Amino acid sequence: MKSIPRFAFVLALAAAAMVPLLSSSDSMAADTVKTERPVNSFQQLEVMDAVNVYLTQGPAKPVVIEAESGVASKVELENSGSTLKIYFGGHSFFSSRHNVNVYITAPDVSSLGIFGSGDLKIIGKLSSKDSIRISISGSGNVSGELNSPTVTASIAGAGDIKVRGKTRDLKVSIAGSGDYDGFDLMAENTSVSIVGSGDAHVYASKNLRVSTAGSGDVTYGGDPEVHTSIMGSGSVKKKR
Numbered sequence: 001m002k003s004i005p006r007f008a009f010v011l012a013l014a015a016a017a018m019v020p021l022l023s024s025s026d027s028m029a030a031d032t033v034k035t036e037r038p039v040n041s042f043q044q045l046e047v048m049d050a051v052n053v054y055l056t057q058g059p060a061k062p063v064v065i066e067a068e069s070g071v072a073s074k075v076e077l078e079n080s081g082s083t084l085k086i087y088f089g090g091h092s093f094f095s096s097r098h099n100v101n102v103y104i105t106a107p108d109v110s111s112l113g114i115f116g117s118g119d120l121k122i123i124g125k126l127s128s129k130d131s132i133r134i135s136i137s138g139s140g141n142v143s144g145e146l147n148s149p150t151v152t153a154s155i156a157g158a159g160d161i162k163v164r165g166k167t168r169d170l171k172v173s174i175a176g177s178g179d180y181d182g183f184d185l186m187a188e189n190t191s192v193s194i195v196g197s198g199d200a201h202v203y204a205s206k207n208l209r210v211s212t213a214g215s216g217d218v219t220y221g222g223d224p225e226v227h228t229s230i231m232g233s234g235s236v237k238k239k240r
Contacts, residue, residue: 031068031069032066032067032068032069033066033067033068033069033072034064034065034066035064035065035072035073036062036063036064036065037062037063037064037065037077038062038063039060039062039063039077039079039084040079041060041082041106041107041108042079042081042082042083042084042106042109043082043083043108043109043110043111044082044083044084044109044110044111044113045083045084045086045104045106045109045111045112045113045120046083046084046085046086046113046115047086047087047113047114047115047116047118047120047140048085048086048087048115048116048118049086049087049088049116049118050100050116050117050118051075051086051100051101051102051118051119052099052100052101052102052118052119052121053086053101053102053104053118053119053120053121054101054102054103054104054120054121054123055104055105055106055109055112055120055121055122055123055126055144056103056104056105056106056122056123056124057105057106057107057109057122057124057125057126057127058105058106058107059105059107060105060106060107061105061106063077063084063102063103063104064102064103065100065101065102065103066100066101066102066103067099067100067101071100072100074088074089074090075087075088075089075100075102076088076089084104086102086118108128109126110128110130110131110132110133110148111132111133111134111135112132112133112134112135112142113134113135113136113137114135114136114137114138114140114141114142114159115137115138115140116137116138116139116140117138117139117140118140119140119141119142120140120141120142120143120144121142121143121144122142122143122144122145122146123144124145125144125145125146125147125165126144126145126146126147126148127146127147127148128147128148129148129149130148130149130150131148131149131150131151131152132146132148132150132151132152132167133151133152133153133154134151134152134153134154134161134163135152135153135154135155135156136154136155136156136157136159136160136161136178137156137157137159138156138157138158138159139157139158139159140159141159141160141161141162142159142160142161142162142163143161143162143163144163144164145163145164145165146163146164146165146166146167146185147165147166147167148167149167149168149169150167150168150169150170150171151163151167151169151170151171151185151187152170152171153170153171153172153173153180153182154172154173154174155173155174155175155176155178155179155180155198156175156176156178157175157176157177157178158176158177158178159178160178160179160180160181161178161179161180161181161182162181162182163181163182163184163185164182164184164185165184165185165186166185166186166187167185167186167187167188168187168188168189169187169188169189169190170182170185170187170189170190170191170202170204171190171191172190172191172192172193172200172202173192173193173194174192174193174194174195174196174198174200174216175194175195175196175198176195176196176197176198177196177197177198178198179198179199179200179201180192180198180199180200180201180202181201182200182201182202182203183201183202183203183219183221183239184203185202185203186203186205187202187203187204187205188204188205188206188207189204189206189207189208190202190203190204190207190208190209190220190224191208191209191210192208192209192210192211192212192218193210193211193212194210194211194212194213194214194216194218194234195212195213195214195216196213196214196215196216197214197215197216198216199216199217199218199219200216200217200218200219201218201219201220201221201239202218202219202220202221203220203221203222204220204221204222204224205222205223205224206224206225207224207225207227208220208222208224208225208226208227209227209228210226210227210228210229210230210236211228211229211230212228212229212230212231212232212234212236213231213232213234214231214232214233214234215232215233215234216232216234217234217235217236217237218234218235218236218237219236219237219238219239220236220237220238220239221238221239
């Protein structure tokens with residue numbers, strides 16, 4: 001009979017011990033700050049760690065970092081030549097334990113790179129008179145609207161790209177299990193290469209060239225002339 005009160009007493013002590021921990025956790029989550037960092041002009045953006053990047057095309061502004069006060073100072077912006085790199089300084093455990101948002105406004109970004117598990121979202125439309133390049137190495141994601149004569153999208157790993165907009169020439173390459181979702185990126189000439197199990201949803205109004213090795217599938221919209229080279233169980237089919 002005495003074991004029941006003793007057990008209840010232990011539970012009560014454990015619950016009491018959890019209260020300050022929960023309060024501390026709540027206060028940490030609420031202790032979010034925004035800091036501004038000036039940067040020089042750049043055309044290439046490289047995200048090296050697990051941060052959420054929001055890119056707006058427009059007149060240059062300082063980069064805004066939103067994170068817990070003890071974490072924001074760990075975010076490094078390396079401005080070298082035409083490239084801006086974003087990563088965590090010191091110990092990389094910050095990348096998986098904390099939520100970090102980075103807001104960037106710049107006029108001439110044409111190359112977006114994700115190395116790891118970061119996410120990048122284009123706010124509004126990203127336009128270029130020449131070309132736009134998107135590359136993912138890892139499990140990151142890129143999404144948004146594009147407008148450029150040439151668009152190149154490459155995935156190495158399990159990352160995903162979801163884009164819309166307009167281009168003349170589109171080149172998609174996937175090595176791994178990543179997916180490209182671009183039914184709404186209106187292209188005239190589209191080239192797709194898949195090695196692995198990744199899938200691609202593309203649009204082409206004139207020409208479509210597809211090369212696959214593995215189990216990757218290509219689904220296309222539009223009414224292009226289609227040329228295929230299939231090795232493995234992959235398929236090429238028109239969107240219904």
